[in-house]
Amino acid sequence: MNGTTPSTVKSAMRTIDIIEYVVARPAGVVAQEIAAGLTIPVSSLSYLLATLVERQYLARVGRRYLPGPALARLVSPRMALSLADRVRPLVKSLRSQTNETASFFVRDGWQLEAIVTETAEQSLRYSISVGTRIPMHSLAAGKALLATLSGDEIDAYFAQVRLEPFTPHSVTDEKALRKELAAIRTTGVGRTREEYTPGICGLGMAALVDGMAVGAFAVAIPLPRFTAELEARVVQKLEQTVGLFAAAETPA
Numbered sequence: 001m002n003g004t005t006p007s008t009v010k011s012a013m014r015t016i017d018i019i020e021y022v023v024a025r026p027a028g029v030v031a032q033e034i035a036a037g038l039t040i041p042v043s044s045l046s047y048l049l050a051t052l053v054e055r056q057y058l059a060r061v062g063r064r065y066l067p068g069p070a071l072a073r074l075v076s077p078r079m080a081l082s083l084a085d086r087v088r089p090l091v092k093s094l095r096s097q098t099n100e101t102a103s104f105f106v107r108d109g110w111q112l113e114a115i116v117t118e119t120a121e122q123s124l125r126y127s128i129s130v131g132t133r134i135p136m137h138s139l140a141a142g143k144a145l146l147a148t149l150s151g152d153e154i155d156a157y158f159a160q161v162r163l164e165p166f167t168p169h170s171v172t173d174e175k176a177l178r179k180e181l182a183a184i185r186t187t188g189v190g191r192t193r194e195e196y197t198p199g200i201c202g203l204g205m206a207a208l209v210d211g212m213a214v215g216a217f218a219v220a221i222p223l224p225r226f227t228a229e230l231e232a233r234v235v236q237k238l239e240q241t242v243g244l245f246a247a248a249e250t251p252a
Contacts, residue, residue, distance in 0.1 A: 028064030140204030141216035144190035
C-alpha cells in the first residue's frame, strides 16, 4: 500500500459530492461554482458532469446543472430528507473551500449537538464527532444561536445555565456574554478564541428558515493559521453557505 487513494475511488467520491452539491441547490449551479465549491479540477469536472447528464442524474439547462430525473429512481417518493441530509453537502463544500473543519450544530435544550461534521485534511486540525453535545456559550455556533433568541429566552438561559469554564479563555461572565450577543445580532457572526479547546478558534453563523434559527454552520481553525485574512474569507464562505441553505429551504 502506498497510502494514496486509487483514482477510481477518488472519481467515485467526486461523483457523489457533485450530485449532493447540485441537489442542495434547487435553482441550479454552473460548473465554475461546482469546481470552486468542491475543489475539483475543471478538466476532471467536465468529464464527470457530462457522464452524469448522459445518465440523467443531472440535467443541464443553459449553463446551469440541476438534479436529473434518474435521481427519483434511487429513493422512495415518500422519503423526506432529514436536516442532516440537507446540510451535509453544504458542510462538505464549506470544508473544501476553507480546508478547515466545518460542522452543523442544532440546539438541544441549552446545549449544542453536532449533526454533521467534515474534518479538515491538514495535519494540524480540529475534530469533533457527530452526536457530541457541548454547552452553547463555549462554541461560535452556540453564540450565533443564542443571539437569535428573544429577550425573555435569553433571560431564561442565564437563569438556568451555569457558564462553565473549559479553558482560561472561556467567557463565564453574564455581562460580557450579553455584550458579545448584542454584537453578534449586528454582524451575524459568532466568534470564539480558545474558549472550549486550547489552540482552536471558531466562527459560526445561524441558519434561518422563515426567521427562525434551525441550527448553525461553524468552522474551527487552529490558532497558528487564524489570520485576519483567513477569518474574513471564512466569514464570507459562511455567509454564502447560510444564504444557499435559506434559498433551498424557501418554497418556490
